[in-house]
Amino acid sequence: MAQGSPPRWRTSTRVLVWAAILSVSAVSNALVEVMDAGRHGEALAVWEPLVWEFSSLAPVLLTLPLLWWGCRRWPLHADTWKRRLPLYLLASVGWSLLHVAAMMLLRKGTYAVLGGHYEDAAGWLQRLGYEYLKDVRTFALFVALEHLAGWFGRRRQGEASLLAAPDVGPPVEPVERPHHFLVRKLGKEFLVATGDVEYAQAAGNYVNLRVRGHDYPLRITMAVLEGRLDPAVFLRPHRSWLVNRGHLRSIEPLDGGEALLHMGDGAKVPCSRRQLPLLRQALGG
Structure with a gap:
């Protein structure tokens, strides 16, 4: 965790x-x-x-x-x-x-x-x-x-949702690759840039988006969310996690081939043995 x-x-x-x-x-x-x-x-x-x-x-x-x-x-x-x-x-x-x-x-x-x-x-x-x-x-x-x-x-x-195409006029951005999330908190709505999401963790039918010290649940599966985000920015170190490479600070290898990813806010995100070589390859690329 x-x-x-x-x-x-x-x-x-x-x-x-x-x-x-x-x-x-x-x-x-x-x-x-x-x-x-x-x-x-x-x-x-x-x-x-x-x-x-x-x-x-x-x-x-x-x-x-x-x-x-x-x-x-x-x-x-x-x-x-x-x-x-x-x-x-x-x-x-x-x-x-x-x-x-x-x-x-x-x-x-x-x-x-x-x-x-x-x-x-x-x-x-x-x-x-x-x-x-x-x-x-x-x-x-x-x-x-x-x-x-x-x-x-x-x-x-607060809760987050993907921005959908507007009812009238052309979409501001491609819905397939959203640049923002709409966050609702205490009756107010905010736009959160996709790049501000530090990491995401699966939680049942939801995914918790971590943004500046707060978690915003998004009703979506991790697989669907991964397909909507830019793979050059967001990496999948574990089946339950996505991380923003810009917020990754270090990789701590563990016994057995797994690793812990140290994020900018101090969080430690697990990285599976199968995903670790792919993660390193993506970071090196």
């Missing part, structure tokens, strides 16, 4: 933040359970509701990275949400089943270690239905927050 990738919270940091938030909620809920039991004249040890709450909390935290990965893998956009909504509903069922199974195992195991016996008054079907009604709301909340954060990040980061 290049050092110039767009800044994101690390998954571990995000999990720790959510762990702190949900732990406060779990402790509060446990204390409410104890106080409610006391009001009804029942004796309830504090450790029991704590076990209930944290046995439910732990599977949620453990599966959050998987949920975030799914949101990035199948993002919800204006043109995709209707098609992908059934997929998310199916995923919520699987997520709930995993949550309930792990929660019950944790409760039984913790009670056994503490010398007690956990008995669920509800049957499995009733428990699954009850928990799913809660889990689907939690699932929807995390999905909504993830997509909202992604949308806000894209608004701040």
Whole structure:
């Protein structure tokens, strides 16, 4: 990975933040359970509701990275949400089943270690239905927050598009070899010269264009983008990367025949063993 990738919270940091938030909620809920039991004249040890709450909390935290990965893998956009909504509903069922199974195992195991016996008054079907009604709301909340954060990040980061031929009159430039990209950021539009793109990295159905310390996602495949750019300027050191030779500073050979390309902004771009001789030939030419 290049050092110039767009800044994101690390998954571990995000999990720790959510762990702190949900732990406060779990402790509060446990204390409410104890106080409610006391009001009804029942004796309830504090450790029991704590076990209930944290046995439910732990599977949620453990599966959050998987949920975030799914949101990035199948993002919800204006043109995709209707098609992908059934997929998310199916995923919520699987997520709930995993949550309930792990929660019950944790409760039984913790009670056994503490010398007690956990008995669920509800049957499995009733428990699954009850928990799913809660889990689907939690699932929807995390999905909504993830997509909202992604949308806000894209608004701040901006998005790029290839300039198309104008509706009226001759094109300003050949569409096959664009001289500029149109960048949208925070409701404004900018023209970015193709020569200002330092490198590009494939990211699923997008390619991130690196320009003066910022990444602008362009909805295109790397193969199509390579065909549209000038091969005398942009080189393909790796199947997932294009680099502007004007921003390449040095080549660091690695064991096994690969190399790292040191770019002007300090990023390190991988170069495959197969592409390294071609890259050197192109630079020499």
